[in-house]
Amino acid sequence: SAAKFSPAQPPTAAPASVCVRAPGKINVSLRVGPLRPDGYHSVASVYLAVSLFEEVRATVTEGPGITVTVDSDGALQVPVKDIPLGPDNLAVRAAQALAAFAENPTGVHLHITKRVPVAGGMGGGSADAAAALVACDALWNTHLSREELAGIAAGLGADVPFSLLGGTAVGLGVGDRLTPAISKTPLHWVLVASDFGLSTPGVYGALDSLREEGQLQAEEPEEVDPAILAAMRSGNAQDLASVMSNDLQAAALHLAPGLADVLSAGERLGALAGMVSGSGPTVAFLAQNAPAAAELAAALRAAGHRALAVEGPVSGARLASAVAG
Ligand code: ATP
DSSP states (O other): OHHHHSOSSOTTOOEEEEEEEEEEEEEEEEEEEEEOTTSOEEEEEEEEEEEEEEEEEEEEESSSSEEEEEEEOSTTOOOOTTSOOSTTSHHHHHHHHHHTTOSSOOEEEEEEEEOSOTTSSSOHHHHHHHHHHHHHHHHTTOOOOHHHHHHHHHHHOTTHHHHHHBSEEEEETTTTEEEEOOOOSOEEEEEEEOSSOOOHHHHHHHHHHHHHHTTOOOOOOOSOOHHHHHHHHHTOHHHHHHHOEETTHHHHHHHOTTHHHHHHHHHHTTOSEEEEOTTSSOEEEEESSHHHHHHHHHHHHHTTOEEEEEEEOOBOSEEEEEEEO
């Protein structure tokens, strides 16, 4: 009979619990335009997703509503005390936004395991949002396309679409207009975390002030330096080291002068180049290869830093496991 061949679980049944991993990012290149009348800045950025993953486990609850808990894991020992556990949490906002597209959104509990430094310039909160979108999409059987998810992601924050996409991409506009870029060979980096966070709007504001004081004219960035994309395409770390740059670095150093010591320590200990990631304060050092990155991370740890070797590109938010309901 037909029943003999039907699986115990119909294939379309929603799982009761799913776990999704989403990567943090570094900006290999970040050009920032002048303050626009709408209060935003145009950017031209090369995003790289790196092997430092946030995890969001989404579990169906009996009652309605969305709840969230957070803990932390991993070598960077990320403190989580400043993360909001209410409707302001980016993962909760993501689940809420997706619920509008679900026929039968159940109550859900989100448990976030943080590895990406909070307010660290690596888009950790954005990764939580991207992971929550993919998790709830599976949990609620929403079956949105990647494009539809990206549309919701863009409404949640400029970096959320990239954490969904992963890999390497050029970001224009406020960073949300993404074009995937080619990079075949993995690049090896060492991340150094700080004991403090920097507010992204605060760092952009400091950049505007520095430019005003120095009477520096910033231009609207229309495209990224082709030399960056060529170096990413060939996977040549040496070439990339000579062209990677971040317009926000001066502003981050202005707000947190101690980062200059971190940068010089990494370079002294053998990094090809170092730079502040996004709005900082996390610093990313480029290494020649995997053994060089491991050695640099060990040397930085011996010098008292919280350092971790990672590689990129890695894929965007994706299902790690699911448990049937
Ligand atoms: P970006 O590089 O995208 O500008 P960031 O990595 O510097 O961001 P995040 O860690 O993403 O900074 O978060 C910035 C702020 O957002 C935090 O200070 C925190 O108050 C708030 N926030 C809301 N939800 C989360 C979350 N799930 N994880 C971390 N921060 C969150």
